Amino acid sequence: MSAMAAQEPVRRPGGRNARVRTAVCEAVLDLLHEADWDDLSIAQVAERSGVHQATIYRRWGTLGALVDDVVTEQLTRSSPVPDTGTLRGDLEAYAVQVAEDVAGPLGPVFLRAALVGTRPEGEPSKQVYLLERGTQLQKMLDRARDRGENPPTLLELLEVILAPLYFHAMFFERPTNAHHARTLVDRLLALSEKK
Amino acid sequence: MSAMAAQEPVRRPGGRNARVRTAVCEAVLDLLHEADWDDLSIAQVAERSGVHQATIYRRWGTLGALVDDVVTEQLTRSSPVPDTGTLRGDLEAYAVQVAEDVAGPLGPVFLRAALVGTRPEGEPSKQVYLLERGTQLQKMLDRARDRGENPPTLLELLEVILAPLYFHAMFFERPTNAHHARTLVDRLLALSEKK
DNA sequence: ATCTTAACGCGAATAGTCTTGCTTTAAGCG
DNA sequence: CGCTTAAAGCAAGACTATTCGCGTTAAGAT
Known part of the structure; x- marks a missing residue:
């Protein structure tokens, strides 16, 4: 709690x-x-x-504020970022997890909540959740670097993996599946290698 | 009209x-x-x-249906897909255009409309707009192929360029700018080369 | 155990949203 | 030019959502 x-x-x-x-x-x-x-x-x-x-x-x-609160709590308590020992393993586990969440019945609710401006004043709105999650993900990338791997930046991770998963949830009814998630991981790793 | x-x-x-x-x-x-x-x-x-x-x-x-209708009309009438003579030129023009739209005052409204399930029955909801736009974009890619370039697939285009732009609009207040749009184009082209 | 007080429950008052029946306007047609 | 009729205007009324005052409950402190 x-x-x-x-x-x-x-x-x-x-x-x-x-x-x-x-x-x-x-x-x-x-x-x-x-x-x-x-x-x-x-x-x-x-x-x-x-x-x-x-x-x-x-x-x-308001209803918006209520849903926003509930969603934020849900997301915050949600499973920790994986630590499988390899970058690819971590990324795949994470991507599959997100794909499932976003394809679930609450997927659209999560996304819509991000778009409803409920926080009255200051309050960095969604950043609350995103920053916390961002920190965890950054640690995951740092671990990879410490192992001598060549990880992408956090922004690249968000843009190449998270963004497409959300995009699918928004515009295609078809649930994003594990296979798709893995394709995205491949793409991200390909980018990193290239640099 | x-x-x-x-x-x-x-x-x-x-x-x-x-x-x-x-x-x-x-x-x-x-x-x-x-x-x-x-x-x-x-x-x-x-x-x-x-x-x-x-x-x-x-x-x-309902209000939802009204906004949805208005938004759909706006998007449908919006500017045509560019034809600059090169794949990179087309992509950049398109990406910059989208970045502007999505960073504008109506950006969040567009996104949220996509999430509001207004169409009562059958009605493929957003697909209407997306498919039309998809067709135009596909033509753009076909033109590139005809010129002997090595274009990405439509899905790759959507995932690598559109999705991140939308993602930024959803989670970061900071407007996505032209520079960012160009970074995404680079990334997409890098992927295509690699194959 | 008792006290203090923030937060809850309740019901009524208010305000805002949505529907409905009827009348009027004007587009499309002969 | 005059019909016919779908769609618009109007206003009353039904229905919801939101707020408010007041009495009650129970958490935390003494």
Whole structure:
């Protein structure tokens, strides 16, 4: 269980507070599995979670902010970056993992959440998640370098592997599969060799 | 001006019909320049366009469908695929063009529209636009082949150039610039040479 | 054990969204 | 030029979503 994402409460971190949060998050995920984001409403979440509507409005304000919060938590808690001993192994494991996530029922929700500007002020929006993940991936690349391999930059990794996977999820219904993920890894490694 | 997208009316293609459509589309674009999609409402569009709310509800049903329609029309009418005489020239012109579009105020709207499932039944959703554009791009690649160049496949083009540009628009606020676009073209051409 | 108070639950009030029946306008046709 | 009729305008009304005040609960502290 991680710390609050929406807003750091000055006190009362655990207990009922957390129970409500958990119930709401679960309800949102449940409902998103059953129907599209567009069909989701705060009233529904309230009913499903047993938490009163007013509470949800008070804590999250809008549906967009709520979904964004839930998605962020999901992504943050998601599996660690792999460490298989070889760059290729790491990349393949990672790519396959992302391909699965993005092809899953929540794939479109994740992507759409990135596009919904919910953070009111400052808040670097998505960067929160991306930076954390970016750091982990950078470590993966560093490990490869330490082994004497010739890894790509983080940006190259994002552009050559992540971007196409997301792109497919956005525009083609067909799920991106493991084979495709491996093709992308080949492409990235080919680029690195070349340099 | 293209034919209806929402639903082919059995009769009455031009005249007032078209005037209303134009007014509404313009209003939507206007408003999307001034504020986010989330702040947009049908009531607003009605006021700005001078078209009655009920009319908009009857023709488009939901805000999502309306925005989707407008966006699709925008994308469809957008500039033709370049023909500069060289593959590299074509690719660069195309990439720079896309980079500009996607970094513009409507960039996020375009992307988000792709994620909103508005088409009720069958309707291949985005494929409509993507296929048309795909066809044009394929022709561009064919021209290169006819000249004796060694062009990439359409899929490679989409994955190596388009996908990263979209990715940047989604996750980094920083506008993708022309320089970045050219880097991507280099990468794509490097891949083709290698084969 | 008791106190303090942030957060919750509840129901009512408000505001905003969407639908509907009817009237009016004007495009396309004879 | 005058019909016919799809589509637009209008306004009332139904339905949702959102906010608010107030009483209640329970977490954290003494």
